Amino acid sequence: MSDEDQMIIWVASYPKSGNTLLRAILSSLLASEDGIFDNNKLSLIPNFPQRRFFEDLTDERTNIKEVSQFWIKAQDKINKNKKLRFLKTHNANSCINKNYFTNSLNTIGAIYIVRDPRDVLISAAKHFDLTIKKTIELMFDEYAHTLPRKNFEHEMVTFLGSWSYNYNSWINMGHNTLVLKYEDLISNKEKEGLFKENAISQNNEKIKFFNKGSSGAWQDILDNTLAQKIESKFKKK
Numbered sequence: 131m132s133d134e135d136q137m138i139i140w141v142a143s144y145p146k147s148g149n150t151l152l153r154a155i156l157s158s159l160l161a162s163e164d165g166i167f168d169n170n171k172l173s174l175i176p177n178f179p180q181r182r183f184f185e186d187l188t189d190e191r192t193n194i195k196e197v198s199q200f201w202i203k204a205q206d207k208i209n210k211n212k213k214l215r216f217l218k219t220h221n222a223n224s225c226i227n228k229n230y231f232t233n234s235l236n237t238i239g240a241i242y243i244v245r246d247p248r249d250v251l252i253s254a255a256k257h258f259d260l261t262i263k264k265t266i267e268l269m270f271d272e273y274a275h276t277l278p279r280k281n282f283e284h285e286m287v288t289f290l291g292s293w294s295y296n297y298n299s300w301i302n303m304g305h306n307t308l309v310l311k312y313e314d315l316i317s318n319k320e321k322e323g324l325f326k327e328n329a330i331s332q333n334n335e336k337i338k339f340f341n342k343g344s345s346g347a348w349q350d351i352l353d354n355t356l357a358q359k360i361e362s363k364f365k366k367k
Contacts, residue, residue: 137209138232140240141175141218144269144296145276146253147245148312149218155315156216178217179286183208191278191286198226198289205236214238220276222291223299231289239306246313247293247364248357262356269293270363294367 141156143149150172157171179197183204190196208215223231223240247269255265268274272292278285290296301309352360 136235136238137212137214138205138237139214139216140223140232140237140300141216141243142223142240142300143220143243143245144250144290144293145220146250146257148243148310148315149220151312151315152241152243152310153216153218160216175216175218177285178219179204179221179288181284181286184286194275194287194289195227197287198229198231201229201231202233202236205232209236219288220290220296221288222296223303224289224291224295226289234305237303239308240300240303241308241310242297242300243310243312243315244297245311247367248352248360250293251356251360252352262352266356266359269360294364297367 141149141152143152153172153175154167157174158165158167161171161174162168179201181191184197184200187200187203187207188196208217221231225231251262251265251269254260254269255262258265258268260268268290270292272295274290274292276288276290278287291299301307
């Protein structure tokens with residue numbers, strides 16, 4: 131594969147940072163005549179990694195060391211049609227056992243959307259059905275990864291890293307990276323039943339994908355100690 135074949139544009143973020151909002155905007159602009167949002171068009175920017183891209187490569191879905199061996203090969207397969215492709219990911223632009231998440235032969239650029247980590251904390255706790263304490267531990271964990279959810283056969287393990295690791299891994303990619311702030315994009319709220327990417331709670335109940343979606347909601351929820359813990363950890367970012 132030559133440099134001319136690099137065709138993937140990543141729509142990347144840490145979870146609950148506005149990735150779906152950005153995909154909604156992009157799909158409306160690129161795949162509709164009137165620019166009006168259509169939920170069905172979200173699938174035009176599919177998630178990576180997911181099972182269908184790894185067919186004939188591996189049957190493993192939960193072992194990050196095994197899956198990482200096939201990140202590049204899966205992207206080579208995607209790029210065989212030589213068409214520009216947007217792919218969503220929460221995966222850090224990382225390297226595991228000398229296996230890089232992507233490379234310059236497959237990737238032409240990336241759009242990274244970043245959100246105030248104090249608001250990410252609140253939203254992620256609801257999404258993952260975790261306590262605030264457990265979610266902070268997840269956001270601080272340099273080796274954090276998410277496993278496929280029950281009854282979601284298409285999902286595969288995703289390596290997040292910590293919030294700051296995820297952020298740095300993409301903004302330091304080196305070329306053609308656009309960084310957007312979630313706070314600059316928000317304008318509309320989720321309508322009941324509109325999105326199909328809801329998580330499932332431990333009680334097997336659907337969790338609303340978008341909570342408030344507002345900026346600064348952490349001020350009404352986090353106590354000073356927890357807020358300062360996040361601020362201290364991610365101050366430079």
